[in-house]
Amino acid sequence: MSIRVAIAQFNPKLGDLPANLGQYEERIRQGVKERADLLLFPELSLTGYFLRDTVPSVALTTKSAEIKNLKHLSRELPFVAGLVEESPDHRFFNSAIYFEAGEIRHVHRKVYLPTYGMFDEQRYFARGDRVRAFDSKFGRLTMLICEDLWHPSTIYLAALDGALAVLCPSASPLRGIVDGQIQDDNARYWEMINRAYAETYSLFLIYGNRCGFEDGVGFWGGSEIVDPFGQRLAKARYYDEEFLLTDISLESVRRKRTMSPLLRDEDIDLTINELVRIRERPAALKIVQGFKGTKVRALRKPKTKPRKL
């Protein structure tokens, strides 16, 4: 089955929901016109990225009028939206929502909220607590938001959960100038991992980044689609807007996995057993941010003993 994938690389207005909703509508219309099957919007592209104290003002609940509007729009074209989601208990999540056929089919709440260097996400957002693949009309997919993908565990879990493609909404700031490179160093790093992940896990990596500047911080664009063989099928320009379109065939996942059945051979029990062992080792605990060794042992003791190998 051939799927025409679109990525809307654009520059949202910071904290202006109506303006960005307008951008969404325009690009969904464009996608429909171009006969796209699936459209990916960047991380927090409905709100802008450096929201800081505006987070609660732009947050949407599943009952918001804007969400109803988005559901409606998905009747014509399934898409991934990037927005601030407010839970019934008033936590705010940096979420990606997959809309299809007038419904919300899946919500991914960003798990890894960067809070270092230029980033402050954990100050404003609550942390997601799960990584899942989900079923769509195209087959099994997963959504991982930006920094999530910098943690190899997330894509490892998603691949084992059956994802044939990763949809990665991103708001990745340009930084690091290196001589002889046509893109900044952060863009280089992303391109390296996108390719490595696609090839390692034999899946499609659909990466949608935004562009534009917020308070002097530029976002590098460069959205791309990499196939399970590590081939880049489409690439948007750096540092500027683009509506990227390309046809992909999920059959190539089958071909790649037939040739290199790495996922089939993955030993999940071994991984779990080793993780449990490592979790119990105080030395390893020290490097896990935010958890004190003793607390983790008390709170996170597995209910069943790991299976003897």
Place this chain on the structure above:
Amino acid sequence: MVELPTNTTLLREILTGFIRNEVQKTGLTKVVVGLSGGVDSALSAMLAAEALGAKNVLAVLMPYKSSHADSLAHAETIVSMSGIESMFVDITPQIDVYFERFADADARRRGNKMARERMTILYDQSARWNGLVLGTSNKTELLLGYGTLYGDMASAINPLGDLYKTQVWALAEAIGVPEVIVKKEPSADLWVGQTDEGELGFTYREVDRLLYRMVDQRCTKPELIAAGFRERFIDDVAQRIMFSQFKRRLPVIAKVSQRTIDRDFRYSRDWGK
């Protein structure tokens, strides 16, 4: 250890994009820049001309009677070669009338006053011309505190603030700032014979190599010494950075409420834009 990169093609693309985007989102189309004849303001103005079109850049030339004749000539060269708009405001009368009352003021006070006088002119022209004030301070001088607070350090947007002087030179050369401006000895030209490097006690190239390691690459002091930097030089530069921190921050506000501006009232400057 990687040396300070000068990828001028990429810097040019990023910085013109920055100017275009940050200006347009305010609803304006123009910028105002003080053109001194030095390399920093020449580069800022030329980047803006490339980003916004020459007719959307207003260069204000603001010499004082003691300013070097070359400074004005070089500023005029930039205006004519880039086709940007320009105007001339001699700041001598307003400076002199003030210091008639304070005749004992030293060169530093007089220099700072001139820098702030130019700032008030730029902001007035900004209102008259409907353009944002474009900054020209580079990362080296911002880190060393080698600039006048609310004077040349004041601007709405600054394309050069994350570029070391070494990078400014490289980019200026690449974008076509005349060699005579790129190669001349840097000077704030606030008094006769003043040179930046003479006043600072080290060259920009030397200090940029150190700052790049200290700030960007977060090298420790033992690592810097091992890389061949003299301990006294390291300490001097580290102290300059620390002592000038106030110049890189907003004024200190006494907190009394639940939400204090910039402490727990946190919004991006581009809020709503």
